[in-house]
Amino acid sequence: MTIEANVQVGSSPYGPDDQLGALNRMTPASQAAIMSRADAGRVYDLSIDYFIGMPSFQAAGDPSYQIFMSHTPQGTAVDNLNGVGEDINRNVCYSGDVIFMYTHTGTHIDSLNHFGVDGKIYNGFTAEEHLGSRHWNRGGAEQIPPIVARGVLLDIAALKEVECLPDSYSITADDCRRALKRQELTLEAGDVAMVHTGRMAFWPNGDKVLGAPPGLSLDACRWLTDQGIIAVAADQECVEVGPSEHEDNWLPGHCYFLTESGVPMIELVNLEELARDGVHEFCLVAAPIKLRGATGSPLRPLAMALRD
Incomplete structure (x- = not known):
């Protein structure tokens, strides 16, 4: 095994504000x-x-991939959070989800x-x-x-x-x-x-x-x-x-x-x-x-x- 990698911080030839x-x-x-x-x-x-249980960096302390629904057709009809009523919410089937990941x-x-x-x-x-x-x-x-x-x-x-x-x-x-x-x-x-x-x-x-x-x-x-x-x-x-x-x-x-x-x-x-x-x-x-x-x-x- 070698001892030193000798890696330095590079300066961009495109100027002090360059981020590309x-x-x-x-x-x-x-x-x-x-x-x-x-x-x-x-x-x-x-x-x-991407799917739940996919290989990820959990061993390094990072969160695994997660997906869950924030709106479902049945839940929307029951909750009526949009205020349009049960009949309309059962006719218009609304789904939505949330993703959490590293x-x-x-x-x-x-x-x-x-x-x-x-x-x-x-x-x-x-x-x-x-x-x-x-x-x-x-x-x-x-x-x-x-x-x-x-x-x-x-x-x-x-x-x-x-x-x-x-x-x-x-x-x-x-x-x-x-x-x-x-x-x-x-x-x-x-x-x-x-x-x-x-x-x-x-x-x-x-x-x-x-x-x-x-x-x-x-x-x-x-x-x-x-x-x-x-x-x-x-x-x-x-x-x-x-x-x-x-x-x-x-x-x-x-x-x-x-x-x-x-x-x-x-x-x-x-x-x-x-x-x-x-x-x-x-x-x-x-x-x-x-x-x-x-x-x-x-x-x-x-x-x-x-x-x-």
Whole structure:
């Protein structure tokens, strides 16, 4: 085990007020270019569905996903809270519900304020100045624009000729390079790198989906950002390998991507169909819910295969 991760707080080249980080590399021109190549007849839904009992981070003290009804047809007729009377309420059947969940449940994106170093998040925003009693006032989920970009699948499981990488397998930079060479692709500035470990083949079995994740080593994280990516994704819960390989940092990949590099992280993405069909390059369209100040948000990524 190495001793130090040496992760720093990054300063944005786009100015002291910037909250977009690497997403500044996404432009109207880059979005139009990839959309012009997209085949809308071949769309892959990369998200998972939400349900009571789904795998979540309860072991870390976070709440499980919960849904309950606040209005039912029978209850509305009995309660008459809208004051229109029983006859109308039995004719107009009203249902409504409430959801309670940790913002990092299921397929989601991490905001730049999710992790920091020494009290600071990306671009030097501090807890003393920018963290209120309810949420951060900088780097929240509402700052993340709709992502329309070239997505590139790095199929590490296929490279290793396994259905799923072993627990705690540390993906190296060389693994990433070899996977791309095998797929006859290169990463380009403005891309979203999506790492296939095979974990989602076991969803929703929490015993096999969560814990001791195979994922990116810190070396691989640094190599990916050197290619100019605007976001990174994986089909497991933290993108990076777990447990940490560094004694001084329990999630160095998070600190590196989010705090040092300003690269949002997308987690628990279902990449099984893309891997099965050999779709390694695609148009990615994804947008988080605009939860002001939140450290993360549910996300529904869609991948459109590219025209031949």
